[in-house]
Amino acid sequence: MRVLHVSHTGHGGGAELALARLLTTDPPWTAMLCCPPGGDAFGGLAGRGVTVEQRLPRLPVGGTRSRSPMLAARYLASLRAAASTLRRSPLFGAADLVHANTAAAAIICAFASRGRQVPLVVHLRDLVTPESMGRFGYAAFTRLALPRVDGVIANSRTTLASAADRLPTRVRRAVLQSPSGLRHRxxxxxxxxxxxxxxxLGRLQRWKGQHVFLRAFADAFRGTGVRAYLAGAPLFEEAAYEQELRALAVELAIADQVTFLGHIDDVPAFIDSMDVLVHASVRPEPLGQTVLQAMARAKPLIATEGGGPSEWIRSGSNGLLVQPDRPEDLATALRKLAGSPEMRLALAAGAAGTPGILSDAECTTAHAAFFQEFSSAAGSTEKGRR
Structure with missing residues (x-):
């Protein structure tokens, strides 16, 4: 089966890294990839047997969230231009199935697929809401892409539920864990x-809540020997947020206790070096890969309630859940864990015993089974015609 994966960017955000992990585990399909040039997310795929074509035009930054009609129109024009480029690609013509890795990629693929019978599967990696996608992004995705898809893969039940009322009844659906860099637990x-x-751990982005973490850390550990480590880098238009975080650390008098590590490649080694992992998103997280990564490494974990993390964490058993955007609640949880090695051990043991967390290879097997459903359906249709 020849699957064409389409990404609207080559930069290493969570969606792109998840796709790269999926395609580096020797998938049982012939993998092809179309994306714009630039970025380092897919740099090693050609050496793993993936045919990579980097010719899609780059999309304007901030187009999905802009309130400017001019920028929105420019963004839509860029999506159409990308669709035109994709439609002319020989990889697109050779595909048995097209997999759009993000909402933006889904719009591109929907435009390009007009008049073609090749199945289109869209990955839902973010909540399908105006808050998560931006008003223009939400409108474009729900009106232009979702009506034309044949299948959706959601990274959590919460994510799938957010799109349920927008999906045609004929659409095949699956909730599949995204690869998180996990080889063994x-x-x-x-x-x-x-x-x-x-x-x-995570991209430096305001809604991820690194500022909430710093405020909570200062409340709990200012002037002690405990150190905070922020692993992750800003992307696109978010570089100013990193400077804001550094200034906040100075303002809170914890600058000498905070280390900004930037992007890291060895995620398991980072997690293993921590005593407590924190997830601090200020709005519901679609999946929360860092939650799965921390649990797979059997680490005491504090996360904010809502979305994907609440599907995995039983508070007090395999982690602690706190209210989002409440640094005082997070600080209380941090102090509680710091003061009780017994609680940390109990939560770590609970995390180690959490069922259902898949290795990257197991994630690939699950994706392959879903992709194969479309090949089987096409085969049945063809037999019926005969």
Whole structure:
């Protein structure tokens, strides 16, 4: 089966890294990829047997959230131009199935697929709401892309539910975990007697809540020997947020306790070096890959309620849940864990025993089974015609 994966960017955001992980686990399909030039998310795929074509035009930054009609029109024109480029690609013509990796990619693929019978599968990686996608992005995705899709893969039940009333009844649906860089799980937790390192992993982006984390950390640990580690880098228009975070650390008098690591490649090693992991998104997270990564490494974890994390965490059993955008609640949870090695060990053991967390190879197997449903359906249709 020849599957064409389409990405609207080559930069390493969560969606792009998830796709790259999917395609580096020797998938049982012939993988092809179309994306714009630039970025480092897909740099190693050609060496893994994936045919990569980087010719799609780049989309304007901020187009989905802009209130400017001019920028929105420019963004829509760029989507149409990308669709035209995609339609002319020989990879597009050779595909048995097209997989759009993001909402923007889905709009591109929907435009390009007009008049073609090749199935289109869209990955829902963000909540399908105006708040999550921006008003223009939400309108464009729900009106232009979703009516034309044949299948959707959602990264959580919450994500799928957010799109349910917009999906035609004929659309095949699956909730599949996204690859998170997991090769094997830790089954025997190692918990130090005291908390020395508290970490947060993820793209530096305001809604991810790194500012909430810093305020909570300052409340709980200012002037102590505990250090905070922020792993992740800003992308696109978010560079100013990193400077804001650095200034906030100075304002809170914790600058000498905070380390900004930037992008890291070895996620398991970072998690293993932490005593407590924090997820601090200020609005519901579609999946929360860092939650799965921390649980797979059997680490004590604090996360905000809502969305994907609440589907995985049983508060007090395999992690702690706190209200979003409440640094005082997060600080209380941090102090509680710091003061109780017994609680940290119990949560780590609960995380290690959490069922259902898949390795990257298992994620690929699940995706392959869903993709194959469309090949089987096409085969049945063809037999019926005969």
């Amino acid at each position: 830790v089954t025997a937790p190692q918990v130090r007697s005291e908390v020395r390192a508290v970490g947060m």
